[in-house]
Amino acid sequence: PFGFMKFTPGPGIGGHCIPLDPHYLAWKMRTLNYKTRFIDLASEINAHMPEWVVQKVADALNEVRKAVRGSRLLVLGVAYKRDIDDVRESPALDVIRLLEERGAHVEFHDPFVHEFREDGHVRKGVELSDEMLRWADAVVVITDHKVVDYQRVVDHATLVVDTRNVTARLTPGRARIIPLASGPAMGGAK
Numbered sequence: 001p002f003g004f005m006k007f008t009p010g011p012g013i014g015g016h017c018i019p020l021d022p023h024y025l026a027w028k029m030r031t032l033n034y035k036t037r038f039i040d041l042a043s044e045i046n047a048h049m050p051e052w053v054v055q056k057v058a059d060a061l062n063e064v065r066k067a068v069r070g071s072r073l074l075v076l077g078v079a080y081k082r083d084i085d086d087v088r089e090s091p092a093l094d095v096i097r098l099l100e101e102r103g104a105h106v107e108f109h110d111p112f113v114h115e116f117r118e119d120g121h122v123r124k125g126v127e128l129s130d131e132m133l134r135w136a137d138a139v140v141v142i143t144d145h146k147v148v149d150y151q152r153v154v155d156h157a158t159l160v161v162d163t164r165n166v167t168a169r170l171t172p173g174r175a176r177i178i179p180l181a182s183g184p185a186m187g188g189a190k
Contacts, residue, residue, distance in 0.1 A: 009181050011142050011163040012049035012091025014080025050094035053180065057099065057140055057161050060178045064159065066137055069103030074136035076128070076153070077143025078110045085112040092142040093118060107132070111147050133157045139175070141166055 022043055026036035058068045080090040087093065093116075096106050109128040116123055126132055128148065133139065133156035141150070144164035154160055154173035162168075163180040 008165055010049070010091075011053045011095060011180065013046045014089040014091055015086065050091045050098060053091075053095050053140070053142075053161070053163055054098040054102070056163075056178060056180060057138055058102070060159055060161055060176075061138060064176075067103075068099065071104045071137040072135055073099055073104050073106045074126070074132060074139045074157075075099075075106060075108040076110070076139060076141045076148060077145055078108050078113050078116060078125075079143050079145070082144050083112065083146055087113055087116045090143075095140065095142060096123075107136075110143065111145055128153075130156045 022039045026039045026043075029036045029039075054068075057073065061068055061071055075092055075096055078087055078090055078092040078096075080086055080088060080092075092108070096108065099106050107126045108123065109125050109132070111128075114125050130152070133153060136157060136159075138159040138161055139153055139157045140161045141153075141164050144166045148166075150166045151170050151173065154167055154170055154175040154177065156173075157175040159178070160167060160175045161178045161180070165179060165181070167175075167177050168179070
């Protein structure tokens, strides 16, 4: 239809506006005695998405008889959106933290963010090489930067958890692809 915009689920929201502005709007509306159930529900769902991604990674690893603990994971993209270098409120940071809390060894690659500081520690990215793709037990696509060769990713990785649907139209490669948009909440089977 005219004016249609397709929205697909992603790993969460980030940046300096979207995670915060709806909370302000909801607060302001409550001061005027309006209910903001939809805003509150959207915020709750968005806040839960990094945990959903981590569970998808855990389920995918379990299917190949691997635990998250001790697994080698490569996160592709830590910026909060495509083709920028801003990590403010990025869902990738939560995904990395949650995976490490479960005992995974996590590296990241982002062509726009070579390092970032969090909780007083500097994290440095790695080169996206064929060796790194083969090293990883799973590659987790968080930010879908246009300059990343995703065909190369699926040709060399063994497992890809694709939270941005960038592998949907690629030629099948070596990697088993796990899309984010599956499971009961997304209309597919779990």
